[in-house]
Amino acid sequence: MAAIRKHSQNVIIDSISFACMVILTVTGILLHFRLPHGSHNSTILGLTRHQWGEFHFWVAMVFVAGIIVHSLLHLPWIKSVIYPKDESRRRKAVLIFSLGIYALLIFTFVILMVPIYEGASG
DSSP: OOOOOHHHHHHHHHHHHHHHHHHHHHHHHIIIIISOTTOTTOOBTTBOHHHHHHHHHHHHHHHHHHHHHHHHHTHHHHHHHHSOSSHHHHHHHHHHHHHHHHHHHHHHHHHHHSOOOOOOOO
């Protein structure tokens, strides 16, 4: 069995990731506007808000996996950007990359640590 060329791998992974992004956008809009909180037993295409949310989550997991594979396929390019031969560009790249990672970690920490409030009943 012949190995898939790198270009073909990129096209497949990028196409899957793009399709996931479109599905995430559509299901996010659907959940926010058509099946908002309190929509009770309303369904669209036979699925409740909870079921659409579950579908949205799993499509997001496929999207994240696609982004990870995409990043691995482009690792040589990423390395050349992070570690350019020019010393001044290298410092800027490392600084920007580090700030981006720190911002992502802080955002993730804040989202995970924010208390969950139950809505008022009745």
